[in-house]
Amino acid sequence: MNAVLAIAGREIREGVRNRWVLATTLVLAALALTLAFLGSTPAGTVKASPLAVTVVSLSSLSIFLLPLIALILTFDGIAGEAERGTLLLLLSYPVARWQIVLGKFLGHTAILAFATLVGYGATGLAVGLTQETGAGGWAPYLAMVGSSILLGAAFAAIGTLVSAIARERAVAGGLGIGLWLFFVIVFDMGLLGILAADTNQTIGSATVPWLLMLNPADIYRFFNLASFGDVSTFAGLAGLSESVRIAPPAMLGALVAWIVVPLGLAALAFQRRSV
Amino acid sequence: MNAQPVELKGVAKRYGAVTALDGVDFAIEPGEFMALAGHNGAGKTTLFKIILGLIRPTSGTVRVFGASPQSSQAVERRRAIGFLPENVTFAGNLTGIEMLRFYARLKGAPLAQCADLLEQVGLSDAVSRRVKTYSKGMRQRLGLAQMLLGEPKLLVLDEPTSGLDPDSRRQFRTLIEERRKAGTTILLSSHAMVDFEETADRITFLREGRIVACGTLDALRKESALPVRIRVKAGPGAQATLAEAVGDLAEVQRINGQSVELICAPDKHVAILRRVGALEAIETVEVRPPHLENIYAYYRDGAHRDGGPAK
Numbered sequence: 001m002n003a004v005l006a007i008a009g010r011e012i013r014e015g016v017r018n019r020w021v022l023a024t025t026l027v028l029a030a031l032a033l034t035l036a037f038l039g040s041t042p043a044g045t046v047k048a049s050p051l052a053v054t055v056v057s058l059s060s061l062s063i064f065l066l067p068l069i070a071l072i073l074t075f076d077g078i079a080g081e082a083e084r085g086t087l088l089l090l091l092s093y094p095v096a097r098w099q100i101v102l103g104k105f106l107g108h109t110a111i112l113a114f115a116t117l118v119g120y121g122a123t124g125l126a127v128g129l130t131q132e133t134g135a136g137g138w139a140p141y142l143a144m145v146g147s148s149i150l151l152g153a154a155f156a157a158i159g160t161l162v163s164a165i166a167r168e169r170a171v172a173g174g175l176g177i178g179l180w181l182f183f184v185i186v187f188d189m190g191l192l193g194i195l196a197a198d199t200n201q202t203i204g205s206a207t208v209p210w211l212l213m214l215n216p217a218d219i220y221r222f223f224n225l226a227s228f229g230d231v232s233t234f235a236g237l238a239g240l241s242e243s244v245r246i247a248p249p250a251m252l253g254a255l256v257a258w259i260v261v262p263l264g265l266a267a268l269a270f271q272r273r274s275v
Numbered sequence: 276m277n278a279q280p281v282e283l284k285g286v287a288k289r290y291g292a293v294t295a296l297d298g299v300d301f302a303i304e305p306g307e308f309m310a311l312a313g314h315n316g317a318g319k320t321t322l323f324k325i326i327l328g329l330i331r332p333t334s335g336t337v338r339v340f341g342a343s344p345q346s347s348q349a350v351e352r353r354r355a356i357g358f359l360p361e362n363v364t365f366a367g368n369l370t371g372i373e374m375l376r377f378y379a380r381l382k383g384a385p386l387a388q389c390a391d392l393l394e395q396v397g398l399s400d401a402v403s404r405r406v407k408t409y410s411k412g413m414r415q416r417l418g419l420a421q422m423l424l425g426e427p428k429l430l431v432l433d434e435p436t437s438g439l440d441p442d443s444r445r446q447f448r449t450l451i452e453e454r455r456k457a458g459t460t461i462l463l464s465s466h467a468m469v470d471f472e473e474t475a476d477r478i479t480f481l482r483e484g485r486i487v488a489c490g491t492l493d494a495l496r497k498e499s500a501l502p503v504r505i506r507v508k509a510g511p512g513a514q515a516t517l518a519e520a521v522g523d524l525a526e527v528q529r530i531n532g533q534s535v536e537l538i539c540a541p542d543k544h545v546a547i548l549r550r551v552g553a554l555e556a557i558e559t560v561e562v563r564p565p566h567l568e569n570i571y572a573y574y575r576d577g578a579h580r581d582g583g584p585a586k
């Protein structure tokens with residue numbers, strides 16, 4: 001376990017040194033603050049909790065941004081070391097390959113988690129101090145911050161997998177961008193297209209939420225927009241009947257699976273990689 | 276850990292149609308300094324990777340300290356090995372001392388060693404500089420420092436002196452010599468054979484993935500039967516006498532008016548020296564056995580297979 005922590009620690013230190021941590025935290029904080037204060041203006045005098053409105057707008061943007069940041073942070077992890085020639089030395093040390101995968105993932109996820117907690121946490125505090133939030137507003141907001149970390153971790157795991165498979169950095173980068181496009185944009189459009197074409201309704205309405213579990217970004221969206229009554233009203237998802245809902249813990253479980261499975265595959269791919 | 280540090284039997288490694296190593300039998304005794312020579316692509320790095328357990332041989336058995344480097348305990352056993360890869364690089368924004376501490380943590384070596392080691396390799400002034408600003412020589416020094424972490428029992432060095440200035444080379448040799456005296460087993464590959472001509476216990480020549488020769492410098496000299504050159508300083512008058520006296524044992528080459536060179540088989544040179552010593556008008560005699568460089572060239576060019584010593 002010491003080796004895992006040493007590798008994670010190096011990634012974190014490197015992230016601090018090359019300003020990745022600072023830049024990511026600032027971007028997330030700026031984005032969240034902007035959305036919280038500008039985005040909640042239309043709520044006006046409506047009896048809407050400003051935090052609930054912020055959850056809707058912020059989670060919609062996190063879906064695009066967090067996976068992108070996570071992939072950019074991780075795609076270089078193994079492919080980059082191989083290309084720079086530092087991997088050979090690392091592998092000659094008393095450290096198993098899965099430990100390298102896990103260490104890098106933990107380090108990168110710690111950076112993402114820190115940026116998310118500080119950026120979104122500061123925003124939550126700012127909103128809470130300046131506006132009337134109501135007691136009910138905090139649960140969805142905290143759930144959003146927590147699931148944002150899980151979303152970042154899921155894409156960090158996917159990025160680590162890409163890095164373990166790709167021969168070169170450039171390939172890993174391309175694959176990462178491709179996966180980002182797929183999960184964040186193409187998947188939903190494709191699903192929508194299929195549902196629109198499916199005039200006979202062979203895909204029942206109860207199946208659709210489960211199809212969404214095939215995409216970590218959709219799990220995140222579904223979890224945040226449909227789990228809490230107040231939020232789902234603003235998100236326009238209040239009409240979802242009980243039958244098509246998936247229990248929030250199950251969704252979180254699915255998100256965790258999106259961390260564990262790619263990470264396991266990454267360890268497997270790295271084990272088979274020749275150096 | 277008293278087992279034989281390295282033992283390979285019938286090891287072959289093929290990458291598709293390319294054969295990197297073929298039928299390699301190779302062993303290093305505890306405390307031995309083994310030098311490995313061969314041109315680029317002869318399979319030296321592949322051999323190192325197999326010994327370190329980074330790749331699996333296509334066939335044959337490998338034992339490092341008595342166990343396969345692919346076995347489950349092998350990862351732990353790497354604590355006893357220090358490795359310096361060819362053209363070692365360190366990327367990133369960490370400083371020299373931070374980088375070394377990272378490797379110390381990985382190896383479970385005391386962090387207190389780090390500052391000492393950096394001083395030993397002459398990097399004390401650069402400990403808090405970022406490694407990506409290091410010059411080639413400094414990277415090599417940091418590479419040495421990480422190799423020595425945790426006092427390994429086996430050192431594996433791939434072309435450690437390539438690209439180093441003469442001063443660094445000398446320091447480097449001293450450092451290695453110290454470890455050797457402390458009983459560390461050393462496996463080293465180098466193009467600059469002259470660096471290790473005097474110190475290596477045995478030398479292995481690798482050519483196209485096969486071991487073509489292995490032995491002490493003396494044994495290799497004998498086996499290659501490369502000629503010994505005797506340079507004699509003798510005036511023009513004495514040269515004819517000299518040619519007459521040893522003409523049957525050596526080829527006599529006139530260098531200039533002042534000296535001649537006698538080229539002879541290694542087992543003849545003592546007989547020649549006796550005759551030369553008996554002559555008058557001889558000023559100095561200098562015996563030059565074949566250098567490791569010559570022996571290396573002999574095996575590298577495959578002359579041993581064509582029969583007869585190289586000229």
